[in-house]
Amino acid sequence: MKHDPHNSPAPRGKGGRHRARRAFDNGTLRQLILQMIGEQPRHGYEIMAELETRSAGAYRPSPGVLYPNLSALESEGLILCEPVDGRRKLCRITDLGRRHLALAETVPAPGADRRGGHRWKGRVPAEIAEAMDALKAALRRGFLDTGAGPSQIGTAAAAIRAAAATIEGLEISPAPATDPAAAKETGMTQIITRHRHELRRRELSVRSAENLTPNMRRIVLEGPELEGFCSLGFDDHIKLFFETGGAKPEMRDYTPRAFGDGTLVLDFAMHEAGPATDWARAAAPGSRLRIGGPKGSSVIAPVFDWHLLVGDETALPAIGRRVEELPGDTEVLTLAAVSGAAEEQQWQGAAAHVAHWIHRADPADPALVLEALRALQLPAGRGFVWIAAEAGVARALKRHMLEERGHPGEWLKASGYWTAGQSDAAEKSLD
Numbered sequence: 456m457k458h459d460p461h462n463s464p465a466p467r468g469k470g471g472r473h474r475a476r477r478a479f480d481n482g483t484l485r486q487l488i489l490q491m492i493g494e495q496p497r498h499g500y501e502i503m504a505e506l507e508t509r510s511a512g513a514y515r516p517s518p519g520v521l522y523p524n525l526s527a528l529e530s531e532g533l534i535l536c537e538p539v540d541g542r543r544k545l546c547r548i549t550d551l552g553r554r555h556l557a558l559a560e561t562v563p564a565p566g567a568d569r570r571g572g573h574r575w576k577g578r579v580p581a582e583i584a585e586a587m588d589a590l591k592a593a594l595r596r597g598f599l600d601t602g603a604g605p606s607q608i609g610t611a612a613a614a615i616r617a618a619a620a621t622i623e624g625l626e627i628s629p630a631p632a633t634d635p636a637a638a639k640e641t642g643m644t645q646i647i648t649r650h651r652h653e654l655r656r657r658e659l660s661v662r663s664a665e666n667l668t669p670n671m672r673r674i675v676l677e678g679p680e681l682e683g684f685c686s687l688g689f690d691d692h693i694k695l696f697f698e699t700g701g702a703k704p705e706m707r708d709y710t711p712r713a714f715g716d717g718t719l720v721l722d723f724a725m726h727e728a729g730p731a732t733d734w735a736r737a738a739a740p741g742s743r744l745r746i747g748g749p750k751g752s753s754v755i756a757p758v759f760d761w762h763l764l765v766g767d768e769t770a771l772p773a774i775g776r777r778v779e780e781l782p783g784d785t786e787v788l789t790l791a792a793v794s795g796a797a798e799e800q801q802w803q804g805a806a807a808h809v810a811h812w813i814h815r816a817d818p819a820d821p822a823l824v825l826e827a828l829r830a831l832q833l834p835a836g837r838g839f840v841w842i843a844a845e846a847g848v849a850r851a852l853k854r855h856m857l858e859e860r861g862h863p864g865e866w867l868k869a870s871g872y873w874t875a876g877q878s879d880a881a882e883k884s885l886d
């Protein structure tokens with residue numbers, strides 16, 4: 456059967472119709488049409504009107520969508536469409552069509568549920584359907600229309616790929632909320648989600664090396680092996696490998712400050728000496744670096760009203776990335792301890808950001824930063840506190856938040872990124 460515009464009411468305008476057409480895939484629509492013809496013989500225009508009625512006005516296929524579907528059903532032998540009143544064809548279900556309906560799952564009318572008429576929506580838990588809607592809305596309104604940059608596009612694409620991989624069966628190990636009562640009270644059942652990534656080693660070369668500030672060296676890496684690099688969490692880390700003449704290479708942890716567009720950016724807080732610092736100091740375009748990971752990403756649920764990020768120079772890459780990535784409806788406070796005004800950095804993001812800088816001489820002495828944290832007025836609502844610094848300093852800051860302020864433990868993450876007097880001595884989760 457051919458598309459016959461005379462058999463149908465004039466097509467309606469675009470706008471909402473276009474959205475409705477896209478909201479309904481062809482297989483589902485065809486099945487629904489077959490169901491309707493199975494209920495009673497119908498003309499094409501009746502099917503269009505009926506679909507509009509059943510979806511409470513949310514969906515009406517255009518003739519250009521309906522008639523090819525009728526043709527397909529007819530060519531499969533499921534329906535038969537014949538003229539009964541001159542030019543208008545009436546479609547009836549065939550025996551084969553009935554047998555097909557008996558075996559197939561019934562498709563709900565589009566818009567029968569408020570969230571739309573996708574076939575998968577009838578089969579998945581409402582929570583997942585809502586999450587899909589949230590993803591689509593975020594992409595449509597908050598992201599694609601706003602001219603996102605390569606880094607944000609890379610992060611978003613990696614996040615979606617990781618979600619797909621997780622759903623397809625890769626391990627996902629939600630961090631338990633340690634205080635179920637607090638989690639229940641706030642409606643939060645999973646605060647940090649851990650995503651596993653395939654562990655890959657890569658050899659990259661330096662595209663550029665420059666000092667951001669006198670003691671912060673930014674290295675931009677590139678190379679074909681960056682393909683597929685994925686980092687979902689602002690505080691992810693990768694391993695850097697350095698050949699120093701020992702039996703095994705030395706390994707150090709660094710934060711992917713940014714990635715995408717064929718590059719990976721690392722920021723090195725320069726200190727006296729160490730394999731990583733020495734390498735970064737000497738790095739120049741063409742220098743090589745071997746990296747591994749990230750092995751996993753920890754993603755904090757986007758349920759907090761505010762975020763407090765506290766740290767020293769080694770935490771600035773994660774803090775800067777977080778400030779740039781947080782959405783516009785959050786508040787973020789940063790408290791960073793550096794050696795002087797020349798080491799301060801500026802970050803631009805959508806979230807409302809208030810920066811506090813502390814200048815201190817000894818990065819392993821918590822006194823000044825602790826005093827500044829004590830003086831900090833925190834916003835109302837739910838807040839997530841993230842701390843990374845020299846291990847002793849981070850421990851003192853964590854203790855203050857938990858014991859003096861009574862901040863819920865599951866809304867806080869603290870790490871020792873290095874330990875004074877010891878090489879390669881991180882304490883990633885402080886007790």
Ligand SMILES: Cc1cc2nc3c(=O)[nH]c(=O)nc-3n(C[C@H](O)[C@H](O)[C@H](O)COP(=O)(O)OP(=O)(O)OC[C@H]3O[C@@H](n4cnc5c(N)ncnc54)[C@H](O)[C@@H]3O)c2cc1C
Pocket residue numbers: 690691692707708709710711722723724725726727728729730731732733768769770772773818871872873874875876877878879880881882883
């Ligand atoms: C998850 C994670 C992410 C990290 N991300 C970054 C990052 O993005 N950028 C970054 O610069 N650092 C980062 N760090 C910290 C970095 O891994 C350590 O500072 C590391 O020890 C540096 O290695 P190195 O070879 O230069 O010095 P090492 O050989 O490890 O140490 C040599 C000596 O220097 C001291 N030392 C180490 N770091 C410092 C420092 N920052 N200031 C003063 N003394 C120090 C040690 O106590 C030791 O006495 C991160 C750490 C972790 C755990």
